[in-house]
Amino acid sequence: MPGKPPSKDAPEGNGGSKSARTRERILDAAAHVLSRKGYAGTRLTDVADQAVLQAPAIYYYFPSREDLIEEVMWTGIARMYTHVTDVLSALPADAGPLSRIDAAVAAHLRYELEISDYTTASIRNAGQLPENIRVRYSAEATKYGDIWRKLVADAGSAGLLRSDLDPRAARMMVLGALNWAAEWWNPRRGSLDTVVRTAQSIVRHGLATPQAAEDAKTAAATRQPRADKARLP
Amino acid sequence: MPGKPPSKDAPEGNGGSKSARTRERILDAAAHVLSRKGYAGTRLTDVADQAVLQAPAIYYYFPSREDLIEEVMWTGIARMYTHVTDVLSALPADAGPLSRIDAAVAAHLRYELEISDYTTASIRNAGQLPENIRVRYSAEATKYGDIWRKLVADAGSAGLLRSDLDPRAARMMVLGALNWAAEWWNPRRGSLDTVVRTAQSIVRHGLATPQAAEDAKTAAATRQPRADKARLP
DNA sequence: CCTTCTTTTTAATCTACCTTAAAGATCTAC
DNA sequence: GTAGATCTTTAAGGTAGATTAAAAAGAAGG
Numbered sequence: 001m002p003g004k005p006p007s008k009d010a011p012e013g014n015g016g017s018k019s020a021r022t023r024e025r026i027l028d029a030a031a032h033v034l035s036r037k038g039y040a041g042t043r044l045t046d047v048a049d050q051a052v053l054q055a056p057a058i059y060y061y062f063p064s065r066e067d068l069i070e071e072v073m074w075t076g077i078a079r080m081y082t083h084v085t086d087v088l089s090a091l092p093a094d095a096g097p098l099s100r101i102d103a104a105v106a107a108h109l110r111y112e113l114e115i116s117d118y119t120t121a122s123i124r125n126a127g128q129l130p131e132n133i134r135v136r137y138s139a140e141a142t143k144y145g146d147i148w149r150k151l152v153a154d155a156g157s158a159g160l161l162r163s164d165l166d167p168r169a170a171r172m173m174v175l176g177a178l179n180w181a182a183e184w185w186n187p188r189r190g191s192l193d194t195v196v197r198t199a200q201s202i203v204r205h206g207l208a209t210p211q212a213a214e215d216a217k218t219a220a221a222t223r224q225p226r227a228d229k230a231r232l233p
Numbered sequence: 234m235p236g237k238p239p240s241k242d243a244p245e246g247n248g249g250s251k252s253a254r255t256r257e258r259i260l261d262a263a264a265h266v267l268s269r270k271g272y273a274g275t276r277l278t279d280v281a282d283q284a285v286l287q288a289p290a291i292y293y294y295f296p297s298r299e300d301l302i303e304e305v306m307w308t309g310i311a312r313m314y315t316h317v318t319d320v321l322s323a324l325p326a327d328a329g330p331l332s333r334i335d336a337a338v339a340a341h342l343r344y345e346l347e348i349s350d351y352t353t354a355s356i357r358n359a360g361q362l363p364e365n366i367r368v369r370y371s372a373e374a375t376k377y378g379d380i381w382r383k384l385v386a387d388a389g390s391a392g393l394l395r396s397d398l399d400p401r402a403a404r405m406m407v408l409g410a411l412n413w414a415a416e417w418w419n420p421r422r423g424s425l426d427t428v429v430r431t432a433q434s435i436v437r438h439g440l441a442t443p444q445a446a447e448d449a450k451t452a453a454a455t456r457q458p459r460a461d462k463a464r465l466p
Numbered sequence: 467c468c469t470t471c472t473t474t475t476t477a478a479t480c481t482a483c484c485t486t487a488a489a490g491a492t493c494t495a496c
Numbered sequence: 497g498t499a500g501a502t503c504t505t506t507a508a509g510g511t512a513g514a515t516t517a518a519a520a521a522g523a524a525g526g
Contacts (some may be wrong), residue, residue, distance in 0.1 A: 419495085
């Protein structure tokens with residue numbers, strides 16, 4: 001009799017026991033297939049092929065197909081949350097609300113486009129999940145959304161946002177612009193830096209008062225690129 | 234023996250023969266299911282339920298499940314193309330590039346959120362289609378994209394765009410912001426007008442030079458709402 | 467090398483769904 | 497009102513894919 005799923009550890013690259021690494025490989029494979037085939041189209045045999053093992057082996061690590069897919073879905077956002085949070089907290093304490101939004105835009109975009117299987121899986125399938133799977137995903141999504149709610153609210157309190165914007169709609173438009181990037185970006189057709197710069201500019205000018213947008217731009221020229229690469233305090 | 238699929242007519246509401254209306258009902262039902270269940274999850278029995286008939290009846294109108302889904306996919310964008318084109322050509326000849334973008338934003342958004350089954354179906358499933366189905370869809374998508382390519386290019390030629398933007402990335406960001414609206418907009422949580430206004434403002438300020446953005450805003454205050462509601466010349 | 471625990475595989479079951487076949491129902495025009 | 501066309505249904509067939517059972521293969525330790 002197989003023991004329970006081996007202690008799931010490191011959400012990071014690897015490093016765990018062999019068993020933990022196999023589990024992670026299956027999860028990655030599932031994200032890969034899920035992003036391309038959709039919830040209903042994700043076959044365990046395809047996941048198994050991608051992970052280089054036989055379909056029934058998956059049951060040693062996950063109780064069912066649904067559990068596997070559920071974990072891919074919420075894991076994707078949960079990791080994004082961690083990443084963006086880390087980047088934001090690595091910013092200098094005096095970074096203004098618009099600089100923080102710039103940093104969040106860059107962090108979201110880079111993470112999304114680097115770890116694109118998970119992100120694309122989440123983005124494309126969020127609306128197609130059965131209720132039971134959606135619960136945990138929605139919770140993580142709300143948590144992540146709160147980051148942005150706060151980013152926008154802070155800019156608003158500081159009087160940096162244009163008054164003709166509906167905050168919720170504005171926030172969702174920004175997230176839409178960012179999320180959609182996974183659908184069209186192709187490393188061969190333009191550098192990631194270009195995408196990030198364009199996104200930051202659109203978001204900054206899209207949200208801020210003209211005066212604030214220009215101020216932030218010049219301020220960012222020295223501050224933001226540094227902040228963007230910082231990971232750990 | 235059944236004749237060939239009855240002459241497919243009116244892409245509009247209805248009006249055609251009874252047969253044409255049944256066909257349209259099936260197509261609508263397929264869009265409904267496709268948007269919620271995804272490509273692989275779209276079962277003919279569900280489509281049939283939604284269209285209030287039995288699954289095999291679908292085969293009287295469509296050669297196969299794939300053909301049905303393919304048609305939903307490309308039809309969605311093709312109609313969007315027609316709609317946006319109509320709105321743009323109804324604009325006064327002296328409408329500037331930014332006004333035209335404003336109008337396109339409104340047209341895209343209103344159509345998307347009103348006919349949301351087709352749009353959501355396209356958006357969510359574009360990346361999950363098998364090759365053969367994707368061909369026609371991609372062709373229509375490119376055609377529609379050309380509208381926006383031109384809108385942005387015209388604004389650029391007129392010197393109204395900020396120079397720090399990559400045109401392709403900027404265009405895709407805008408489309409992403411718009412497309413994503415179908416994922417979050419809820420009529421009960423905010424009016425469509427609010428969403429449209431916010432989107433127009435973000436796009437205008439997101440793309441244009443600060444000077445041009447402000448100019449366009451005041452000009453639009455009289456011109457654009459009228460143009461927005463115009464349908465036929 | 468033999469035992470035990472972990473991991474992976476092969477073989478078999480069971481269900482869901484697309485599709486076809488054939489028969490019914492409805493409609494139209496003489 | 498009845499022949500023929502149009503449309504719709506009921507009744508199978510066949511296949512693919514999740515899951516379970518049971519056996520095989522590794523790995524760790526003595």
